[in-house]
Amino acid sequence: MASTVFKNIETLCLASASPRRKELAARLGLPLTVISIPADETYTAQRPRKIAEQISRGKAEAVLKARGVRPGEVILTADTSVWLDGSNGSEPVMLGKPADAADARKMLRALSGKTHRVLTGFTLAYRAGNAAKPRLKSYCVATEVHVAELSDNEIGDYIRSGDPLDKAGAYGIQGAFAVHIDRIRGNYDNVVGLPLAAVYDALKTADNDITKG
Numbered sequence: 001m002a003s004t005v006f007k008n009i010e011t012l013c014l015a016s017a018s019p020r021r022k023e024l025a026a027r028l029g030l031p032l033t034v035i036s037i038p039a040d041e042t043y044t045a046q047r048p049r050k051i052a053e054q055i056s057r058g059k060a061e062a063v064l065k066a067r068g069v070r071p072g073e074v075i076l077t078a079d080t081s082v083w084l085d086g087s088n089g090s091e092p093v094m095l096g097k098p099a100d101a102a103d104a105r106k107m108l109r110a111l112s113g114k115t116h117r118v119l120t121g122f123t124l125a126y127r128a129g130n131a132a133k134p135r136l137k138s139y140c141v142a143t144e145v146h147v148a149e150l151s152d153n154e155i156g157d158y159i160r161s162g163d164p165l166d167k168a169g170a171y172g173i174q175g176a177f178a179v180h181i182d183r184i185r186g187n188y189d190n191v192v193g194l195p196l197a198a199v200y201d202a203l204k205t206a207d208n209d210i211t212k213g
Contacts, residue, residue, distance in 0.1 A: 015036065015060070015076065021193045040058055080118065081119050141190045145184050158180075
């Protein structure tokens with residue numbers, strides 16, 4: 001069924017290889033296409049929020065360089081990272097996807113019994129009216145997650161499931177690890193990989209931009 005909310009967006013193009021993001025993006029009420037384009041995920045920003053935004057923006061720029069953006073299309077890119085406060089007041093540490101099982105074990109031990117932040121930066125790219133260049137808008141959403149104390153056996157069982165190896169911070173909140181999540185503060189979908197409410201609001205702004213030019 002066609003959306004009556006979005007008047008000018010014809011297609012949402014999700015640039016992501018994540019099946020979890022694809023599943024979430026399908027709920028936004030727009031015709032959806034999915035592509036996967038390699039991108040440089042290096043960053044120069046210093047603060048966690050700015051890092052998340054910069055990486056997602058870099059992904060959007062890679063899409064624009066590879067194939068551009070079509071009239072009525074909005075490109076959506078995202079990057080999710082897990083941040084744990086450093087010891088003795090030191091800078092927060094970013095936990096990316098584990099390199100192997102040993103790395104996953106190290107991350108899960110670090111998260112055990114502590115609260116961490118999950119940040120998802122996302123970027124929308126689209127043409128506003130008759131503008132010569134695409135417009136890019138980047139956002140970041142944060143959620144606090146508290147993990148219960150984990151025993152060595154619990155960590156070992158979870159690693160053997162294979163679930164941690166393709167996820168930032170070595171866990172997925174929507175899978176078997178859910179039993180170890182004491183509480184969250186903020187948006188649940190953000191931890192899965194795409195903060196739907198924030199993306200929906202940003203898309204409404206983009207829809208207005210497209211008609212205003």
